[in-house]
Amino acid sequence: MAQTRPDILPGQPGTLPKQMMNQHNSTPVSADIHDRLPRSFFTRDAREVARDLLGRILVTHIDGVITGGVIIETEAYLGDGGDEAAHTHRGPTPRNRPMFLIGGHTYVYFIYGMYHCFNVVTGIEGNGEAVLLRGVEPLVGIEAMRRRRARATERDIDLANGPGKLTIAMGIGPAISGVDLTIDKRVWISAGTPLADDAVAVTPRIGITKSAHLPWRWLRR
DNA sequence: CCTGCGATATTCT
């Protein structure tokens, strides 16, 4: 059964120019933000998904507003027990339970008493691995993002270039945790245009103390 | 441009 297509608000284009082919890897790409990436995209290793998410488009339809942004920064957190920075490192808890779902679900957690962070769960059910989305470039619903951020003079590129800023700008909160990106009407990821290798940088992850040396952060150059 | 620090509450020890 086809997904209901949300109404597009005035002044907020819901689609991008179509492209027949991805310039870099010959994968057919539709740039329609309502086309969702399938389950198979997410059921791979978190590091593979983290790299492949760059250039894809995160979309939310929350409080009657569609917002979308090009994913420009990600981090992988593994569930194999070797990643001490992963929330799942010491096994299941009430908080981290969504991270053990099959790839394609979401995991939203509250941090520093103030912010939410948005993760894409990856791999097979029970693994406990995910990709933290650390930044998007605003693309659709930019004025809605600006209202949510409530900083009048902020440049577009600064509206969602951080994990806490991203969730504020896109209206993501705890209600969006544990939902399925391949089904849910409020949040999904569309194919966008994957970034070529020469447009991608890799570094250690940010803001952690345990397993801090592992090079599992990917970002657009 | 850079560095330091306070706010804030849930989670886990």
Add this chain to the structure above:
DNA sequence: GAATATCGCAGGC
């Protein structure tokens, strides 16, 4: 009781 997958502001270059 300590730590935390952050942010924005203040102050010094």
